[in-house]
Amino acid sequence: MRCFLFLWLVLCLMLSQGISSSDALDISLIGADPGPNDTGEIPAWEGHANLPCPSDYAPGQYFPNPYKDEKPLFRIDYTNVEKYKDRLSPSQVLRLKKHKRFYMNVYPTHRNVEFCPEFYAAVQKNKETCFVDKDGMLQGFNGAIAIPRPKNGLEAIWNVCRMYLGDDARSVQCRRIVSPSGGIKKTIWETKVINYGETRIKSRPFPNPEGVFRKIRNLTLFPADEKGVDYLTISYLDARRLDDTWLFLPTLRRVRRAPSLANGAQLDGELTMDENGIEFRGSVGDWDWKLLGKREMYVAYNCYDMFLPDSEDEDECWAMDLNPERVRYELHRVWVVEGTLKEGVVHPYSKRVGYYDEDS
Structure with a gap:
């Protein structure tokens, strides 16, 4: 069994210029509870009203940490993990017990996620038209x-599979693979994402006779011996159809078909390609899904200091783990979805549990 934590935070946070929180539609439209929790540790949703955008900020820049002056409320480590385990995933508990240098600094919770008006309009339309058919496919x-208030695990996982990443997106990303001895393999690549069909909410859809859902291109920029390696992956609206993937190798100067990167396929240090930080990938029908409701958990959130430009490897990573001083944890409500692998399906894991932020 593998438990994994997915928080789609940076990609989904949209600071809609010219729209105040009072004008924005209620966060409950996407299935979140806008109110605080019983103890007040989770505040009511506030949107970006208290998250001012610097006057000299330009799109594409790193957004400065608006909470840089806040201090941790408390710290969780291997000595007190049992006290807090009801608000931790099994993997978090194991991590703290195994890596005794690692700890979790818990900060005040902020609920600033907000979307553009077109996003909320699409959600309203989905309430009238969107459903899962008898074959388990989204229509x-x-x-x-897709389904803001899922009634079962299948509806919940479709929200993950069809999450909004913007009509188009471009990013430069840095990945560090850390060995147990502390050695670091650093890779930098440029990612371009183009969405098709009805998934575009702010611009007109492209002609889409092939039923494409999304195209993702990953171009390696560093290290030098891998520079120019280029992947193109095409996923389809029909989730029963495997992704198509092409690989360009500059040493051979040719394009080749690559195996599908969905499901349990591995690529350059990833655990599996269906938990690579963007979405669940692969066939939804390979798993029996169960919705376990909502749960309050300490999760990595508003981690602006993990994305500082030009940071050194040792500033972000230690041997075996991240530098805990660069990770901010907050208490949030998450949807809990459990998948059990169906008999006869091949995958590295027989069970998986996902935790998905209610606000994003």
């Missing part, structure tokens, strides 16, 4: 969030 999807 009537209009972008944004």
Whole structure:
């Protein structure tokens, strides 16, 4: 069994210029509870009203940490993990017990996620048209969030599979693979994402006779011996159809078909390609899904200091783990979804549990 934590935070946070929180539609439209929890540790949703955008900020820049002056409320480590385990995943508990240098600094919770008006309009439309058919396939999807208040695990996982990443997106990402001895393999690549069909909410759809859902291109920029390696992956609206993937190798100067990177395939240090930090990938029908409801958990959130430009490897990574001083944890409500692998399906894991932020 593998438990994994997915928080789609940086990609989904949209600071809609010219729209105040009072004008924005309620966060409950996407299935979140806008109110605080019983203890007040989770505040009511506030949108970006208290998250001012610097006057000299330009799109594409790193957004400065608006909470840089806050201090941790408390710290969780191997000595007190049992006290807090009800608000931790099994993997978090194991991590703290195994890596005794690692700890979790818990900060005040902020609920600043906000989307553009077109996003909320698409959600409203989905309420009228979107459903899962008898074959387990999603129908009537209009972008944004498919089923804001899922009634079962299958509906919940479709929200993950069809999450909104913007009509188009470009990013430069840095990955560090850390060995137990502390050695670090650093890779930098440029990612470009183009969405198709109804998944575009702010611009007109492209002609889409092939039923494409999304195209993702990953171009390696560093290290020098891998520079120019280029992947193109095409995923389809029909989730029963495997992704198509092409690979360009500059040493051979040719393009080759690559195996599908969905499901349990591994690529350059990833655990599996269906938990690579963007979405669940692969066939939804390979798993029996169960919705376990919502749960309050300490999760990595508003980690602006993990994305500082030009940071050194040792500033972000230690041997076996991240530098805990660069990771911010907050208490948030998450949807809990459990998948059990169906008999006869091949995958490295027989069970998986995902925790998905209610606000994003």
